[in-house]
Amino acid sequence: MSRYEKLLNMLMDFDGSIEFAAVSDTTGKILWNSARSNLKLKVPLDETKNVLKRESGDWIDRCKAEDRIGLGRALYHITSFEKTKHVTIPVDAFHLLYIVVNNEPMVKSKKKSYGRLVEMGKMMSIVDFVNTFE
Amino acid sequence: MLMDFNDSIRFAAVCNTNGDIVWTSQREGIKNIVSLDETKQTMMRAIEAWAQNSNLKGHVGSGLYSITSYEKIKRITVPLDDDGKILFISVNNSSTKNSKTKSYGQIADMGKILSIVDFVKSER
Numbered sequence: 573m574s575r576y577e578k579l580l581n582m583l584m585d586f587d588g589s590i591e592f593a594a595v596s597d598t599t600g601k602i603l604w605n606s607a608r609s610n611l612k613l614k615v616p617l618d619e620t621k622n623v624l625k626r627e628s629g630d631w632i633d634r635c636k637a638e639d640r641i642g643l644g645r646a647l648y649h650i651t652s653f654e655k656t657k658h659v660t661i662p663v664d665a666f667h668l669l670y671i672v673v674n675n676e677p678m679v680k681s682k683k684k685s686y687g688r689l690v691e692m693g694k695m696m697s698i699v700d701f702v703n704t705f706e
Numbered sequence: 707m708l709m710d711f712n713d714s715i716r717f718a719a720v721c722n723t724n725g726d727i728v729w730t731s732q733r734e735g736i737k738n739i740v741s742l743d744e745t746k747q748t749m750m751r752a753i754e755a756w757a758q759n760s761n762l763k764g765h766v767g768s769g770l771y772s773i774t775s776y777e778k779i780k781r782i783t784v785p786l787d788d789d790g791k792i793l794f795i796s797v798n799n800s801s802t803k804n805s806k807t808k809s810y811g812q813i814a815d816m817g818k819i820l821s822i823v824d825f826v827k828s829e830r
């Protein structure tokens with residue numbers, strides 16, 4: 573099992589709200605993926621491939637910007653929709669992690685809900701942990 | 707309202723679909739890390755991304771916000787309306803205290819930011 577497959581397995585085990593996770597190359601081509609069993613994907617795979625192509629291009633721009641402007645290392649990107657959050661994290665120089673997390677409110681609340689909190693600290697620590705096994 | 711609500715917000719702007727900044731606010735005493743030209747380029751990319759994200763609306767609902775997290779700051783965009791205006795916010799992301807575990811920055815209080823945006827929309 574490659575460390576990328578290990579990464580996907582660890583993420584799916586860590587958080588039941590993760591619906592889909594994939595590792596792509598720098599062109600956005602999906603190399604490994606894992607989908608939660610008994611759950612139908614909200615976004616068709618073809619559409620996800622289009623999203624990943626754009627995200628890959630955006631990450632190339634962000635990594636170039638790291639050297640040009642003084643923001644420090646780019647860590648992650650989240651796009652939040654009403655039903656899902658889409659997270660991208662650069663795993664290394666050649667691979668991008670893409671995660672789809674359920675964002676529908678867990679309980680009914682009197683106040684308007686804008687979705688769930690994503691535990692980015694834990695996700696990032698899993699990525700860092702798996703990267704130590706190269 | 708945004709600048710008053712959260713001291714860690716360094717810069718906020720609203721731009722239109724052409725990337726023109728139509729409103730901006732900068733926290734006093736804080737020097738920009740990123741040049742305005744660079745920020746404009748980021749906003750243009752965000753406008754394109756939100757336009758493409760609209761293809762997903764039928765599957766996952768409306769887009770709420772995006773966050774790009776760097777070691778020093780978080781850059782947040784919020785689509786404001788159907789005519790394509792977006793709100794851009796730059797928030798301090800440096801760790802506030804020493805921790806035994808590795809820090810990946812501060813949590814952006816998106817619930818409060820979005821509730822302010824909704825409140826302002828309702829006042830129009």
